[in-house]
Amino acid sequence: MKRGLAALAIVALLATAGTVALVMQLRKQPHSPFPQISAYSHGETVRIGPYFYCSVENLDDCENPETTGELTLTSRSALQLSVEPAIARAPWWLARTYEGADAAIVQEFRPNTRTAVTIPPIDARYGRLTGVVVQLPTLVRDEFGNEFPLPHAEWSVRTVWEPSAQYPESVSDYPGH
Numbered sequence: 001m002k003r004g005l006a007a008l009a010i011v012a013l014l015a016t017a018g019t020v021a022l023v024m025q026l027r028k029q030p031h032s033p034f035p036q037i038s039a040y041s042h043g044e045t046v047r048i049g050p051y052f053y054c055s056v057e058n059l060d061d062c063e064n065p066e067t068t069g070e071l072t073l074t075s076r077s078a079l080q081l082s083v084e085p086a087i088a089r090a091p092w093w094l095a096r097t098y099e100g101a102d103a104a105i106v107q108e109f110r111p112n113t114r115t116a117v118t119i120p121p122i123d124a125r126y127g128r129l130t131g132v133v134v135q136l137p138t139l140v141r142d143e144f145g146n147e148f149p150l151p152h153a154e155w156s157v158r159t160v161w162e163p164s165a166q167y168p169e170s171v172s173d174y175p176g177h
Contacts, residue, residue, distance in 0.1 A: 035086040037134050037155045039069055042077035046070065046157065054152040056138050069157040073129060079119040079159065083134060088115045095133040098126030131158045
């Protein structure tokens, strides 16, 4: 009987210690109430919260943490972008900006179709990638009754090129193209 109580006390003590350790570990990691994106290239990963995040019903009700990420690129290291399921469950836009483009190049993704995209660092027409933006659109109606999409949330990653990454290659020289 005494051995059983002693074993039970040890199990209870270990369970309590494990719970305390878990709670302490979770407190160290800041929890964001918003979804995040991840960007990876050249052995480096960044996780980014939103630049802004508005209520879908009211685009004037916004949180503006103005979070941006920065990732170093070379001509031989693609940018691998991942979005959390909370983003991928909705329609989302990916805007890519390049040195030689007058405007961003935008791709639309339907709900539940993509959680990751690989982006070549150099485009044959526009040059080096300077950044990517992920947006969640929502339909709005203007005073004339016209409906059109506007982003209610946005995540941003700026790319920085290594000083030694002044390569003349084009996207056709990139492995896999």
